[in-house]
Amino acid sequence: MTIRISIDCMGGDHGPAATVAAAVSFVKRTEDVQMILVGQELIIRSELKKLKADSQERISIVHASEIVTMEDSLEVALRRKKDSSMRLAINQVKDANADVCVSAGNTGALMAISRYVLKTLPNVDRPAICSILPNQKDKPTYMLDLGANVDCEPEHLRQFAIMGAALFSAVEGQDKPTIGLLNVGEEDIKGNDVVKKTAELLREEHAKGVLNFYGNVEGNDIFAGTTDIVVCDGFVGNVTLKAVEGLGRFVKTVLTHEFKRNWLTMLGALIAKSALTTIGKRLNPSRYNGGSLLGLRGLVIKSHGGADAYSFEWAIQRAYDAAKNGVINRIELAMAALVAAPEIAIESSPCELGSPEIS
Amino acid sequence: MTIRISIDCMGGDHGPAATVAAAVSFVKRTEDVQMILVGQELIIRSELKKLKADSQERISIVHASEIVTMEDSLEVALRRKKDSSMRLAINQVKDANADVCVSAGNTGALMAISRYVLKTLPNVDRPAICSILPNQKDKPTYMLDLGANVDCEPEHLRQFAIMGAALFSAVEGQDKPTIGLLNVGEEDIKGNDVVKKTAELLREEHAKGVLNFYGNVEGNDIFAGTTDIVVCDGFVGNVTLKAVEGLGRFVKTVLTHEFKRNWLTMLGALIAKSALTTIGKRLNPSRYNGGSLLGLRGLVIKSHGGADAYSFEWAIQRAYDAAKNGVINRIELAMAALVAAPEIAIESSPCELGSPEIS
Numbered sequence: 001m002t003i004r005i006s007i008d009c010m011g012g013d014h015g016p017a018a019t020v021a022a023a024v025s026f027v028k029r030t031e032d033v034q035m036i037l038v039g040q041e042l043i044i045r046s047e048l049k050k051l052k053a054d055s056q057e058r059i060s061i062v063h064a065s066e067i068v069t070m071e072d073s074l075e076v077a078l079r080r081k082k083d084s085s086m087r088l089a090i091n092q093v094k095d096a097n098a099d100v101c102v103s104a105g106n107t108g109a110l111m112a113i114s115r116y117v118l119k120t121l122p123n124v125d126r127p128a129i130c131s132i133l134p135n136q137k138d139k140p141t142y143m144l145d146l147g148a149n150v151d152c153e154p155e156h157l158r159q160f161a162i163m164g165a166a167l168f169s170a171v172e173g174q175d176k177p178t179i180g181l182l183n184v185g186e187e188d189i190k191g192n193d194v195v196k197k198t199a200e201l202l203r204e205e206h207a208k209g210v211l212n213f214y215g216n217v218e219g220n221d222i223f224a225g226t227t228d229i230v231v232c233d234g235f236v237g238n239v240t241l242k243a244v245e246g247l248g249r250f251v252k253t254v255l256t257h258e259f260k261r262n263w264l265t266m267l268g269a270l271i272a273k274s275a276l277t278t279i280g281k282r283l284n285p286s287r288y289n290g291g292s293l294l295g296l297r298g299l300v301i302k303s304h305g306g307a308d309a310y311s312f313e314w315a316i317q318r319a320y321d322a323a324k325n326g327v328i329n330r331i332e333l334a335m336a337a338l339v340a341a342p343e344i345a346i347e348s349s350p351c352e353l354g355s356p357e358i359s
Numbered sequence: 360m361t362i363r364i365s366i367d368c369m370g371g372d373h374g375p376a377a378t379v380a381a382a383v384s385f386v387k388r389t390e391d392v393q394m395i396l397v398g399q400e401l402i403i404r405s406e407l408k409k410l411k412a413d414s415q416e417r418i419s420i421v422h423a424s425e426i427v428t429m430e431d432s433l434e435v436a437l438r439r440k441k442d443s444s445m446r447l448a449i450n451q452v453k454d455a456n457a458d459v460c461v462s463a464g465n466t467g468a469l470m471a472i473s474r475y476v477l478k479t480l481p482n483v484d485r486p487a488i489c490s491i492l493p494n495q496k497d498k499p500t501y502m503l504d505l506g507a508n509v510d511c512e513p514e515h516l517r518q519f520a521i522m523g524a525a526l527f528s529a530v531e532g533q534d535k536p537t538i539g540l541l542n543v544g545e546e547d548i549k550g551n552d553v554v555k556k557t558a559e560l561l562r563e564e565h566a567k568g569v570l571n572f573y574g575n576v577e578g579n580d581i582f583a584g585t586t587d588i589v590v591c592d593g594f595v596g597n598v599t600l601k602a603v604e605g606l607g608r609f610v611k612t613v614l615t616h617e618f619k620r621n622w623l624t625m626l627g628a629l630i631a632k633s634a635l636t637t638i639g640k641r642l643n644p645s646r647y648n649g650g651s652l653l654g655l656r657g658l659v660i661k662s663h664g665g666a667d668a669y670s671f672e673w674a675i676q677r678a679y680d681a682a683k684n685g686v687i688n689r690i691e692l693a694m695a696a697l698v699a700a701p702e703i704a705i706e707s708s709p710c711e712l713g714s715p716e717i718s
Contacts, residue, residue: 135609182598184598224608247606265630
């Protein structure tokens with residue numbers, strides 16, 4: 001099965017210089033992929049030419065006259081810029097020309113347009129953003145929501161848990177991943193009302209065998225790899241993700257600065273180069289670039305806005321993997337199973353089902 | 360002025376082995392300090408003997424027959440264990456035998472007992488926990504609340520900002536520190552209702568010249584050092600702090616593992632030892648151990664539960680600095696100034712002030 005990926009080439013800090021280069025590199029190393037590059041045609045063509053990829057058959061271009069900027073309000077992005085590269089890239093998924101769309105643009109706009117164009121899946125109240133972080137066990141920790149919802153009800157968090165588990169199962173090929181609820185302590189009595197009620201819902205799902213709920217986890221458990229999935233509201237998730245990114249940059253700055261301080265430290269770094277390379281690889285945030293917008297009737301992957309070509313290519317990889325593993329179907333099935341619980345079945349009695357036709 | 364510090368010797372994962380050793384080391388290197396070691400007398404005496412400090416005149420012991428454990432509920436810690444080392448250590452501050460108390464015990468219990476024994480300062484609705492994190496500018500970022508309040512109203516966050524600024528000014532000797540409000544984006548429209556309303560309150564204080572409000576900051580700004588102080592609710596603060604601690608441990612594990620992989624990487628590490636030492640120093644979380652419980656009528660410093668002697672000594676240093684710089688007075692004055700705003704002055708008309716005597 002060939003995976004067709006639409007790229008919003010104009011999004012992100014580096015624009016086409018990063019996005020087109022990443023797309024070309026990915027096409028070169030992947031047989032069964034087609035790219036639809038969406039954005040200003042002349043610029044994209046020029047980038048392709050630079051990369052000697054202007055005659056690559058598996059790359060096509062869709063021209064878009066507008067660009068959603070980081071400063072654009074949702075109103076402007078959604079209502080005024082109907083010919084933006086972001087909008088047209090998402091349209092490719094809606095029109096079934098692409099299996100998945102990747103953008104490094106404005107997160108709020110991407111979520112709003114995706115939701116407007118693609119609509120949410122049945123039984124999903126709110127889409128969420130799920131990203132992957134590395135952990136001590138050398139496995140991925142899936143974390144959601146990372147910013148789509150700054151206010152969440154317990155029911156939303158329950159749905160995030162279901163969707164996260166479906167994504168994990170599809171991509172990692174492991175059933176019943178463990179789910180942790182991000183809290184200020186492990187004990188049941190800890191946390192605010194929303195978290196306590198969410199824990200009750202997740203325990204119910206665990207008892208029914210729908211989810212593998214581990215219980216509360218704390219901030220440090222994200223990197224300890226205590227659970228496969230960490231669920232939280234978008235405010236907490238976004239702040240936490242950016243804080244750890246900030247610490248990562250800080251650590252990198254200190255490492256680089258200290259190793260470059262004098263010839264002795266540079267020599268040490270040179271001799272220990274293999275170690276530093278491995279360290280860089282294990283901790284490189286680029287490898288974890290690409291958040292999935294979950295709960296929509298189509299796949300959309302959000303790259304970090306500051307992604308360079310290397311990092312953006314990882315987001316494309318994430319998109320490819322998600323499409324290849326039928327993530328949307330998995331989520332749709334999981335959400336349907338959730339709703340098909342006994343309580344709901346009773347509510348949907350023949351009488352009630354018939355009522356709309358009567359009125 | 361001699362600073363008198365009471366130590367809850369039984370708290371923390373390592374108990375007296377860490378706390379007594381830290382106290383002895385601190386007394387040795389600091390002239391104007393007296394220590395009151397609170398806990399099981401026999402154990403403390405034996406630790407002092409091991410450290411050849413049993414005849415140190417500036418160290419005294421207060422025996423406590425009970426210990427608050429990490430598993431104790433607030434009810435048990437507060438109502439049942441009235442002779443706990445934690446309780447008696449805080450009592451030293453209340454009874455003016457000590458200027459500040461340090462404990463590595465159960466955070467919830469420490470806050471509850473401190474609040475019960477010491478009471479909150481006038482005009483403070485809720486105490487908060489403020490800790491220090493390192494930043495890229497090689498300066499401290501003060502962050503609060505880190506877990507005392509899992510649900511906050513905008514008014515609470517305003518008070519946290521005032522208290523954080525007073526602490527910063529007192530300890531760092533810098534007036535009008537900049538204050539950032541932790542949010543999911545810099546723009547005013549970002550965030551949930553609580554954060555948006557808090558921003559309004561802080562802008563008002565800024566306009567009045569009470570606070571130096573920078574605006575919204577994001578997670579990465581904590582380590583970028585964008586502002587001197589970062590204000591958030593205790594849920595977000597606690598999760599974020601623990602997440603960055605978790606990442607720190609992860610990075611350390613990877614560094615250590617990779618440098619110890621073979622003789623070449625070990626040689627490199629050996630040659631670059633000075634760099635690694637500096638890196639360790641700049642990023643060592645021990646240096647930042649010690650959260651201040653702010654808003655109480657007495658100083659209490661919370662050490663990390665996992666602190667070893669070295670790390671616990673930093674919490675003692677924090678306590679010493681806070682007491683030396685009259686933090687309580689500074690906070691009391693700042694909170695009084697906040698309330699003395701014109702709107703409030705009008706409310707306190709002679710008529711109303713007289714009413715209690717009339718009735």
